[in-house]
Amino acid sequence: MTDFGFTLSKSSTLDLQNVDRERFEQLCKLEKGASVCIGCGSCSATCPAGILSGMSVRKVVLAVQRGQDVRSMLQCCMLCGKCTMVCPRGINTRNLILSICSIYG
Amino acid sequence: MKGNIVIIGGGIAGMEAAKSLISLGYSPIVVESSTKLGGHVASWYKLFPDMSSAKNLVSRLESEIKGATVLCGTKVISLNRLADGYSLKLSNGSVVNASALLIATGFTLFDAKKKEEYGYGVYDRVITNSDLEAWFSEKKDARVPDEPESVGFVHCVGSRDLKACNAQCSKVCCATAIKQAIEIKERFPYAKVYCFYMDLRLFGKKYEDFYINAQRDYGVQFIRGRVSEVGETLDGRLQIKAEDTLSGKPLKVQLDLLVLMSGIVRNQSIGELSAMAGLETDSDGFLRSIDNEYAVIESNRPGIFYAGACTGPKTVPETVAEARSAALAIHSYLETL
Numbered sequence A: 001m002t003d004f005g006f007t008l009s010k011s012s013t014l015d016l017q018n019v020d021r022e023r024f025e026q027l028c029k030l031e032k033g034a035s036v037c038i039g040c041g042s043c044s045a046t047c048p049a050g051i052l053s054g055m056s057v058r059k060v061v062l063a064v065q066r067g068q069d070v071r072s073m074l075q076c077c078m079l080c081g082k083c084t085m086v087c088p089r090g091i092n093t094r095n096l097i098l099s100i101c102s103i104y105g
Numbered sequence B: 001m002k003g004n005i006v007i008i009g010g011g012i013a014g015m016e017a018a019k020s021l022i023s024l025g026y027s028p029i030v031v032e033s034s035t036k037l038g039g040h041v042a043s044w045y046k047l048f049p050d051m052s053s054a055k056n057l058v059s060r061l062e063s064e065i066k067g068a069t070v071l072c073g074t075k076v077i078s079l080n081r082l083a084d085g086y087s088l089k090l091s092n093g094s095v096v097n098a099s100a101l102l103i104a105t106g107f108t109l110f111d112a113k114k115k116e117e118y119g120y121g122v123y124d125r126v127i128t129n130s131d132l133e134a135w136f137s138e139k140k141d142a143r144v145p146d147e148p149e150s151v152g153f154v155h156c157v158g159s160r161d162l163k164a165c166n167a168q169c170s171k172v173c174c175a176t177a178i179k180q181a182i183e184i185k186e187r188f189p190y191a192k193v194y195c196f197y198m199d200l201r202l203f204g205k206k207y208e209d210f211y212i213n214a215q216r217d218y219g220v221q222f223i224r225g226r227v228s229e230v231g232e233t234l235d236g237r238l239q240i241k242a243e244d245t246l247s248g249k250p251l252k253v254q255l256d257l258l259v260l261m262s263g264i265v266r267n268q269s270i271g272e273l274s275a276m277a278g279l280e281t282d283s284d285g286f287l288r289s290i291d292n293e294y295a296v297i298e299s300n301r302p303g304i305f306y307a308g309a310c311t312g313p314k315t316v317p318e319t320v321a322e323a324r325s326a327a328l329a330i331h332s333y334l335e336t337l
Helices: A022-032 A033-036 A042-046 A057-065 A081-087 A093-104 B012-023 B054-064 B129-138 B175-187 B207-214 B269-278 B316-336
Strands: B005-008 B030-032 B069-071 B074-080 B085-090 B097-098 B102-103 B107-109 B124-129 B149-156 B192-197 B221-226 B229-234 B237-246 B249-255 B258-260 B264-266 B305-306
Touching: A022 A033, A022 A057, A022 A093, A033 A093, A042 A057, A042 A081, A042 B237, A057 A093, A081 A093, B005 B012, B005 B097, B012 B030, B012 B054, B012 B192, B012 B316, B097 B129, B102 B269, B102 B316, B124 B192, B129 B175, B129 B258, B149 B175, B149 B249, B175 B192, B175 B207, B175 B258, B221 B237, B221 B249, B237 B258, B269 B316
Parallel strands: B005 B030, B005 B102, B030 B069, B102 B305, B124 B258, B149 B192, B149 B258, B192 B221
Antiparallel strands: B074 B085, B085 B097, B107 B264, B229 B237, B237 B249
16 A cells, blocks of 8 residues: 555544443442442542542443443552542442452453 | 411512412411521522522512511421311410411521531531621621632532432522622632532523623633542641542642532421321422422322422522412412312
């Protein structure tokens, strides 16, 4: 192919109808609270690991919903439970995190 | 006794209903547990979206219900069902018979002390929406600094919060927060003002204009993230933490004043009354209407009607409209007796 000196960028569009929801549905069975997250960020704001590592429970829940691989996103979690205390939807975030770990192996 | 109507609650719902009933030829009795009429609105400074004076509304209503018997500082002690109405024993010792009752007991503001992580009652610079309204009127509150450099508003305090046992949206706090943010900016133009929200719910007429004004004309900064905790710095300022969810980063900011938007919860004294009258409560804790679409002002008991926030959070115009509609419903009901 002739090299014209430029390439096409890969689309960054999220193709919603082809998102793999299987893992999220699995997660909702293990932790019902996963389905009612409103993404307020209370968990991430209070997370002692988040400030240094960038870890965010809110982002993890969203990434699972979007079918992305979240394996590396929870490595810094210490299961301290502060996020469980502040969640306005009463989600058992500790069980949520452990469930994600069991799903993704 | 036919035509005797007792209105329980002398806030704007009870007053407006009394006014409508007077114009229909009745002489209602208004029973108010506190020492003055007007309820929550009487202690509010300005109303959204027109910024009209809350006190003027209350005093106008007061002058318009001269035809009613107003009993302030009076509570209902007991309530008995009669063949054709109700008999009420009041705390002033009197017994009143009524053919129809209007429950207009309103709401209670969520006790912000229960959200311990926000430090209300612990830190000097944390106040609530109602404290700020009182300060707008009276300018007396040691917790409000003379020249604050930065002021924060926390939306949804005790509403949309299962930990506070209130999953519901309180409906009016988003617009109230923006109103108060604008009022703060008018007094302290150089202060940085932040609103911390989960979702902004500006559903009412011209509320969205309010939001645009706050952004464009007053430079209020809206941060999409719920405040998770508040601490105090050594020099007595407040340090707050939230996630700036739109940039995906943890956020901290120092403030001179934090205003908690306490939500609307059911009137804490409604339990006794509903038990006495056999009124059902809904799953949200408020009084249960016959249905929540078409018959909000009707109760499960004959001759007992509802108006205002006793059935759930309401705005001022909604409350007034319900009060008028309840007055007409009472009139129709009495015609059938």
